[in-house]
Amino acid sequence: MKTESRLLITRFSPKAELLALExxxxxxxxxxxxxLRIEALEDALTTEKFVNGYYDVVIAVSGNAVECTKRLINKEWPKATYIAVGVSTQALLNGVIENEALVPEDSADSEGLLNLELLQSIQGKRILILRGQGGRDLLDKTLAARGAEVTFLESYKRVKLDxxxxELVNNWQQASINGAIISSTEILNQLFTLVPNKYKDWLSKLILYVPSSRVAQQASLLGARQVVILPSLRTERIVEFFKENNGKCK
Incomplete structure (x- = not known):
């Protein structure tokens, strides 16, 4: 008989609270x-270049990138082909652009984006990436290697919560937590940094639910023994996932 899941939700607020509620x-x-928390940045020069510039492709790597960029722009977004890393980000993008944003079908990560047919032959194309400060460089390095001219609009940074x-691990153990939902590599790394060494064995036994094979690989490297890739990070899809898997809910 499968053990009932008792979950720790580590996503950014307010998504963490909403998912836990559902x-x-x-x-x-x-x-x-x-x-972690999101702190919006304001780079007037970069924002001005985005609004008044020309781009063949604009890529949003997260919903936070779209939402924080929206705060900086009070006029029409430039015309371009827009690509979102996943359907949630796509929905946010669709609210601010004229045409529907593209989204990879196979995986909601940089690898999925790079597999899109549109990004295979991009010699000389101008590509802008909407992201957070210090974002992962696989995407831009690969696009540049394919001949694209890549620039960024970094509209936020991730800040560690104090x-x-x-105290947290003691609370989680008292609640018999046996799994954790992790939405990014940054959050995964912060979890393993936050948990003291004497609790690392307990942490390694948790079932970690992650969004992609890349995050799964990092979790395994950090010592996680059980890692499950979620079908999506959308709240409703996660709820469906646990409802459909026998033993995952009461």
Missing amino acids: LNKVGCFSIAQPL LNGI
Whole structure:
């Protein structure tokens, strides 16, 4: 018989709280504990270049990138082919552009974006990437290697929350937490940094639910013994996933 899931939700606020609320509604015990927060940035020069510039392709690597860029722009977004890393980001993009944004079908990560047919022959194309500060460079390096001219609009940064690791782990253990939903490599790394060494064995036994094979590989490198790739990071899809898997909910 499968063990009932008791989940730790580490996503950014307010998505963590919303997901925990919805999971608890269907009988999946969940605790929301964001580990990082988003702090919007303002780069007037870069924003001006975006609004008044010309780009063949604009890529949004996260919903946070779209939302924080929206705060900087109070006029029409430039015409281009827009690509979103996943359907949630696509929905946000569609709210601010004229045409529907493209989205990879196979995986919601940089690898999925790079597999798009549109990004195979891009010699001389101008590509702008909407992302957070210090974002992953696989995407831009690969696009540049294919001959594209790549620039960025970094509209936010990730900030570590001031948390007490020992106190949190004690609370999680008292709640019999046996799984954690991790939405990015940055959050995964912060979880393993936050948890003190004496609790690393407990942490390694948690089932980590992650969005992609890349995050899964990093989790395994950090010592996680059980890693499951989620079908999507959309709240409704995660709830469906746990409802459909016997033993995952009450």
